[in-house]
Amino acid sequence: MLSERMENILRIIVGEYTSQGDPVSSKTIARGHGLEISPATVRNEVARLEEEGYIVRRHPSAGGIPSDKGYRYYVEFLITEAELPMDERLMISHLFHQVEREHAEWTRLAAVLLARMVRNLSIVTAAKAFESQLKRLELVAVQDFLALLILLLRETRIQQQLVAFDEAISQEELTLVSNKLSAAFGGLTCSQIMAQRLELSPVEKTVTRALVHMMEAKDEQRYEEPQIEGLRHVFAQPEFATSERMLSLMEVLESGRLARFILPQVVDEGVHVIIGAENREDAMRECSIVVTQYGIPGEVSGVLGVLGPTRMRYGRAISAVRYMGLLMSELVAELCRADRRPGNQN
Numbered sequence: 145m146l147s148e149r150m151e152n153i154l155r156i157i158v159g160e161y162t163s164q165g166d167p168v169s170s171k172t173i174a175r176g177h178g179l180e181i182s183p184a185t186v187r188n189e190v191a192r193l194e195e196e197g198y199i200v201r202r203h204p205s206a207g208g209i210p211s212d213k214g215y216r217y218y219v220e221f222l223i224t225e226a227e228l229p230m231d232e233r234l235m236i237s238h239l240f241h242q243v244e245r246e247h248a249e250w251t252r253l254a255a256v257l258l259a260r261m262v263r264n265l266s267i268v269t270a271a272k273a274f275e276s277q278l279k280r281l282e283l284v285a286v287q288d289f290l291a292l293l294i295l296l297l298r299e300t301r302i303q304q305q306l307v308a309f310d311e312a313i314s315q316e317e318l319t320l321v322s323n324k325l326s327a328a329f330g331g332l333t334c335s336q337i338m339a340q341r342l343e344l345s346p347v348e349k350t351v352t353r354a355l356v357h358m359m360e361a362k363d364e365q366r367y368e369e370p371q372i373e374g375l376r377h378v379f380a381q382p383e384f385a386t387s388e389r390m391l392s393l394m395e396v397l398e399s400g401r402l403a404r405f406i407l408p409q410v411v412d413e414g415v416h417v418i419i420g421a422e423n424r425e426d427a428m429r430e431c432s433i434v435v436t437q438y439g440i441p442g443e444v445s446g447v448l449g450v451l452g453p454t455r456m457r458y459g460r461a462i463s464a465v466r467y468m469g470l471l472m473s474e475l476v477a478e479l480c481r482a483d484r485r486p487g488n489q490n
């Protein structure tokens with residue numbers, strides 16, 4: 145642990161650097177922050193912070209810049225996290241109230257608002273059940289031997305797939321099949337559907353095999369591909385002024401690797417902060433990520449967070465991510481309660 149005086153100086157360096165983007169001189173630290181210590185003492189303490197790896201300086205007389213280790217110490221021990229202002233929370237609540245019945249809009253709106261609040265890139269995945277439950281299915285005739293199978297799953301996600309039959313089948317017959325299977329399988333998981341012992345026609349067996357395959361594929365995917373907003377905010381930062389850094393980050397985003405590298409690090413509840421070299425993806429070693437899970441533990445969850453340079457306003461980012469995670473959890477919980485009410489099982 146650092147001494148109280150060194151902690152105060154590190155707090156000042158992080159605050160000044162994240163705000164201004166310029167190395168922080170000992171003169172700036174001594175004059176403007178009420179430390180009541182001499183410039184010589186400040187210089188000595190800054191030198192010790194550098195020796196212990198909490199800051200870096202380009203040369204001995206240059207100002208200090210927080211290192212990854214310095215940011216980590218700041219986040220763990222020094223950060224001041226304030227609640228979002230009431231007017232901001234009311235605005236967010238109002239915007240979600242306008243789309244509360246349009247569940248597919250939740251992730252997009254959350255991503256847009258997060259990016260706007262922290263002026264960095266936002267990442268939001270739709271909530272996904274740990275094991276999908278079928279609400280109902282529909283079959284729509286496409287050709288005599290071909291139909292479109294539409295699954296509505298409990299987390300309101302729709303899956304579609306073409307199904308071929310060995311014999312011509314009318315829309316009327318398809319409707320009867322979809323009604324029968326919806327009644328038999330509604331509210332069940334994939335494993336529960338496979339455990340059923342029902343007398344099924346060849347057509348019904350074909351549809352059941354298809355829906356089981358679709359649900360299995362869905363369950364193997366831990367998270368949906370994320371909704372991403374605010375890329376312009378990241379590229380406006382001086383850290384990404386070089387085309388090499390910009391292209392490296394763009395490659396990660398366009399390749400779809402972002403979710404695979406970030407999401408496995410969100411192993412439990414709470415807000416997680418991943419700083420610089422702690423990232424598993426080389427192209428993101430200059431970035432920090434603030435991320436959390438939302439939803440109902442053990443039942444349905446998604447993740448949301450923000451990504452930006454390590455020179456991030458961590459207090460603001462953590463507050464925004466925490467608030468949005470709580471709000472999205474409340475929305476998901478209310479949706480699940482509505483699904484379980486009598487009359488909403490199919």
